[in-house]
Amino acid sequence: MAFFAATGGVARTWASRARAAACIVVDLSPAFRADADVPLVLPEVNPEALAGFARRGIVAVPGPSSAQLALVLAPLHRAAGVERASVVTLESVSGAGQKGVEELEAEMRAMLAFQEPPPPTALPHRIAFNVVPQVGPFADDGSSEGERALVAEVRRLVGSSLRLAATSLRVPIFYGHSQVVNVRTRRKLSAAEAREILRTAPSVKVLDAPREGVYPMPMLAVNDDAVLVGRLRDDTSQENGLELFVTGDNLRRGGATTAVEIARLLFERHLSLP
């Protein structure tokens, strides 16, 4: 078995070589996430899909924003049927890799020393002391790649009947992606009920005592394998509406941890060590 954690191009080149060497690939890149012949697997949400690895010998790991949202939406969907959700993501610069991290650091150092920051190369604009409403290239319909991928992947993981709107923002934070999520369910689900459902959901931690200053923040999510959810409240502007805030470690929960859990599941259910 090989874990691929490079670019999509590298994954496409090496996947067939791995196949030829009877090596199963767990790929963290976006290369195969939309490929119908490759299962997209989040072990807590759709472990049964893993059986499809045999078709091409590849398992795709969902992107960090998709994994984070699916972990929270799936239990709510099972309980009350999520009809529609709308999400605004606040994505850290490490989502653009090490180059994104270095770019924010260089810009911050320069600006705090009252110097002109270097021109951006990894991100489309200066990210220090800024918010950039672009994650990846835009399509003709005005959506960014990050937004399209999030919608497609969450529907693949949670259910194709789910209607989802997304806006992806890049924010000047090094690690940890956050999401403002609005949900409409088929059956009425109060904020209190939703909180109880999420308390028992796998890889989800509820942090929701706002008056005591207890709520999810990237600062708390970093180095945690669970996704943090809080600020749960009824959205009274619509029937069966809920409002919530989610944060997660984009490197762990959003990638590395999921890849390792997929490997564990593969060996438990489908493979045996020689």
Ligand SMILES: NC(=O)c1ccc[n+]([C@@H]2O[C@H](COP(=O)([O-])OP(=O)(O)OC[C@H]3O[C@@H](n4cnc5c(N)ncnc54)[C@H](OP(=O)(O)O)[C@@H]3O)[C@@H](O)[C@H]2O)c1
């Ligand atoms: N960052 C996230 O939040 C996140 C979360 C989930 C999934 N992912 C996905 O995971 C992949 C890696 O992301 P990242 O953030 O870690 O990017 P990154 O910081 O740019 O790191 C990419 C790594 O891949 C290595 N690499 C490049 N070509 C290679 C090759 N041919 N063989 C072996 N290694 C090679 C690079 O090595 P050198 O430095 O030596 O070139 C580098 O260490 C991407 O596909 C990304 O979409 C990222």
